[in-house]
Amino acid sequence: MAIDVKGVLSPLSAIGTLFEHPRTITYPEVKKEIPRGYRGFHINDLESCIGCANCQEVCMNEAIDMVHPDREYNPKNGSGCVPRIDYGRCCWCSLCTDVCPPSSLKLNNECIHADRDSNNFLYMPKNRKDIS
Numbered sequence: 436m437a438i439d440v441k442g443v444l445s446p447l448s449a450i451g452t453l454f455e456h457p458r459t460i461t462y463p464e465v466k467k468e469i470p471r472g473y474r475g476f477h478i479n480d481l482e483s484c485i486g487c488a489n490c491q492e493v494c495m496n497e498a499i500d501m502v503h504p505d506r507e508y509n510p511k512n513g514s515g516c517v518p519r520i521d522y523g524r525c526c527w528c529s530l531c532t533d534v535c536p537p538s539s540l541k542l543n544n545e546c547i548h549a550d551r552d553s554n555n556f557l558y559m560p561k562n563r564k565d566i567s
Contacts, residue, residue: 474546477518481508487513488518490518496525502516503515520558
């Protein structure tokens with residue numbers, strides 16, 4: 436019976452990678468620049484949101500539901516509701532931003548969210564005025 440020398444020595448070739456420089460970035464110490472136009476989290480100009488629920492109707496993943504906010508932002512908001520996004524279901528297709536009549540719902544570049552509690556993925560879009 437012959438010994439398979441190549442099969443015995445091939446795992447030892449991994450030792451050479453111990454001395455190589457890593458090819459990944461060390462996040463969060465080093466952050467990559469996010470390209471312009473990247474689809475991140477939703478922002479909503481609550482002063483212009485009319486509560487029409489078009490975003491909820493067009494969402495193919497049923498990731499958007501309309502909820503009552505803690506205070507009234509726009510007197511022209513007939514329903515008194517604003518969108519809440521479930522990022523466990525959202526596919527960032529941006530259809531909701533396309534059908535928003537006052538263009539109050541947009542996507543920004545922020546895209547990092549990690550949490551052990553799945554209830555924290557129900558996200559009230561940040562008010563555009565609060566971000567600047």
